[in-house]
Amino acid sequence: MAGERDLKALLRDMKPEMQEGVFVFCTIAPGQEIPAAINPLLMFREQEGTTLVMRREQAERAGLSSQFASRLITLTIHSSLNAVGFLAAITARLAEAGISVNAVSAFYHDHLFVPDQRATEALRILNSMSAPEPRTSAR
Template sequence: MTGERDLDALLRHMKPEMRPGIFVFCTIPPNEPIPASTSPLLTFREQEGTTLVILREEAEAAELRTAFASRLITLTVHSALNAVGFLAAITARLAEAGISVNALSAFHHDHLFVPADKADEAMAILQEMSGAKRL
């Protein structure tokens, strides 16, 4: 299944959805195992350590230090991994509104971690960009 590459179509059909919960970013030393009590949504190994993106409650229960309390917005359009300009257009528009974003492209969709206190504003901007009417 090939993802969408046309920028106009991607923006028009992005259909943002906000997932429940507050996600946080944590790091553990490079050779330390991921705490068994956690179920990370995302792991990424860097030279300095392993990044975990997990629900805040899991991080607190595992006594992990946290950063960037965020909400996760999934852009439900199936975007091609080699689509050009989609995230650039979105992150530029969010930046104009003073909203930081940590973006992730997975196989089927693009995902945005935005500050928890700016999530509703980010959703409104994304819906406006897609031409969707607010509910």
């Protein structure tokens, strides 16, 4: 099944859902093994080190320093990896409200990490973006 590519449909049907828990971003040095007790939600290797995104309590138990306490909002529509403008429209709207966002596109969905203290506001904004336009009645 191919993902949605139409921007209007993506925005209309994105159905954002806030996931449980607070997530943090951690890094380990290049070549350093990921501790066996860690099961990160996301891992990305960069030249400077490996980024791990995981629940805050997991990072604390592993003794890892972390940044960006965030909530995860999943846009539940199956978006195409070739969709144009979807994340641009969303991140621009959140930026207007002064809300930072770290977006991740996976095979089926787009995921937004937003600051923990602004997550409810971000979810409200996203829901308002997908609300149907009010119909005006002809007189």
